[in-house]
Amino acid sequence: MRIVLVNVPHPAIGSRIPREQLPPLGLLSVGGPLIDDGHCVTLIDGEFGPMPIADLARAVTRLAPDAVLFGHSGSSSGHPVIARVAAMVARALPAARIVYGGVHPTYFWREVLRDEPHVHAVVRGEGEETARRLMRALERGETLGAIPGIAFRKGGVPVATPAAPVIVDLDAYRVGWELIDHARYSYWGGKRAVVIQFSRGCPHLCTYCGQRGFWTRWRHRDPVKLAAEIAYLHRVHGVEVFNFADENPSAGRKAWRAFLEALIAENVSVTLVGSTRADDIVRDADILHLYKKAGFERFLLGMENTDEATLKLIRKGGATSTDREAIRLLRRHNILSMATWVAGFSDQTDADLWRGLCQLISYDPDQIQALYVTPHRWTPYYREAKDRRVVQPDRTRWDYKHQVLAMERMPSWRLFLWVKAIEAIAQLRPRSLRRWIWNPDPKIRHAIRWYYRMGRRVWIHEIIGFLFRDARRDDGRTVEDHFGETQDHEEEASSVPRRARPAPATGAPFHST
Structure with a gap:
């Protein structure tokens, strides 16, 4: 065909x-x-x-x-x-x-x-x-x-038809790299780049996550085979940057360490960026030097909020003390930390947002990414948000980067101003600017300056979009009116064979919340 x-x-x-x-x-x-x-x-x-x-x-x-x-x-x-x-x-x-x-x-x-x-x-x-x-x-x-x-x-x-079984052997299906011209794709400041995956799924139970149920179960690729694939893409196609699409690649310490060691053995100079949990960084304090040696330059840490009550509400399972320690450990190894921070929970006030800004600054991440809470119908959080009013009916804006829900205690424009101010203050404070001016590692220095250039353009673009392009209106429509009844009873998209339900054979632990 x-x-x-x-x-x-x-x-x-x-x-x-x-x-x-x-x-x-x-x-x-x-x-x-x-x-x-x-x-x-x-x-x-x-x-x-x-x-x-x-x-x-x-x-x-x-x-x-x-x-x-x-x-x-x-x-x-x-x-x-x-x-x-x-x-x-x-x-x-x-x-x-x-x-x-x-x-x-x-x-x-x-x-x-x-x-x-x-x-x-x-x-x-x-x-x-x-x-x-x-x-x-x-x-x-x-x-x-x-x-x-x-x-x-x-x-x-x-x-x-009945759900298809999860793919247990992720290496049984190859990525069709020949479908693209690698010279056309770049990231990290013009460097040739691809997206890659070590694992699928996440063993944690965050109620707002729209990806966990889609993958159903955490699994990982063969560590040595993935390292060889990265080396091949670098040597043959000149790929320099590998952006990990995993929700939680380091969930299994044994398999993750095996991958880091295999990639180090390939002896290629590449840049790795990805996302993980702060508690995994703290867990791996003794092997973070392997992260650095393998090529990791930045981790996005899904902290979501600096308020313990909010973290409990969304069943994040982390702790603010762990978040602080993860950032400190990454900086010790000269790996950049990007903290995600989610605004838009219904009962937030000006005082809550001010406190969030102060706590973010005290965490001292290298970069931040401010997002808006965006419920998806198949997640447990949707039940909690289904009666909230929608202020952004355009479904192309339902993407975490646009405010889609009304607040109880402030108009939408004020929350937007808070978010833009938090982003600017966190990135323009003296300590952050000193890091922008100088870092002993030229690759990290390049990464910091590229992010500032990109961030400045996106920040201005989003302000213009909010003021002149995004059509916001509060006509009383609720989330349930907009997207339908909750669907969390169908959250798991794949079936799991009975013998495949335990943790991976590597002995990697699952971290419960």
Whole structure:
């Protein structure tokens, strides 16, 4: 079959402001197995430019594919754009099979199949094996009902097959790196870059997380094989920066240490950036030198808030003392720390936000990323937020970087000003500026200065967007009115075989909250 994978331009992402793009790992992960099955696969990445919607649809139709596969890491905020492009393609190519996968359609398959007649099937959960089976069935004209992990119409009615099992062996499916021109993708200040994954899932129970249930269970790749893949991409394709897409790659200490040691043994000079939990950094205090030697330059620490009561509300499972210690330990090893801080909890006051700013400064992270609480229907937090009022009805703004919910004790514009002020004060305080001026490690110095350049442009862009582009209105609509009833009973997207339920065979511990 001729298959086209489509990455639509994200409608609201701030990181495109510096004109740097990362390749779509999810689509590449599906593309590799499809190529190995003998299909002719092409990727069209609409992020470049970004491509106007009509131009993207024309680029797809010119290839006259038998099947068009849509997916996007932006989840709910990317859905309206995918819906528009898919409809355009369907009008131009009525015989093409349109398939939609990713986090949003996994949980909104009923609405997608009800409202978008041009979508033939939805892939629910992990796509590598399911997409292979689906393409095989479409090519042979076979019934779809025997394929686990999909949704389609039967007699005009949306139906779903049982969940597909989790992929236990992540190395059984390769990433289709040949689908991209590596020279076009960059990050970290113009350095050739890709997105990569060591693990999937997270063993923690944060109630707001829209990714945990999608992956269902924490698993990891073979540490030595991943290290060899990174070395190959660096030596053959000149990739310098590897951005880890994992929610919690270091959850298993034994496997994580094995990966660090394997990469060090490959003897390649690369830059690694990723996300992890503060308690894992503290746990690994004795091996942080391996993090540095392997190439890690920054970790995003999902602290979410500096208030213990809020952390308890969202079942974060961490502690403010651990957060402080993690930042201190990373700085000791000259690894940058980025602290995420979430605003927009309904009962926050000016005093709460001032206290949050003071606590963030006392934590002294190298960088901060301020976000807005954004409930997703399949998470437990949605139950707590379902009666809150929506002030941003545009679903392309449902992305953590835009304020979407009304506050009880302040208007939306005041919360926005607080968030922008917190970002500016935290990054422009004297201690932060001293680090911007000088760092003994030239790679870290480059990383700090690049982030300031990017941050300045995104900060101004978001202010202009809030004042002149974002249409906010409070018409009494609640979150439940906007997105429907809670769906946390369907949070786990994949089934877990009975023998696969224990912790990984590496003996890596699961950290309970």
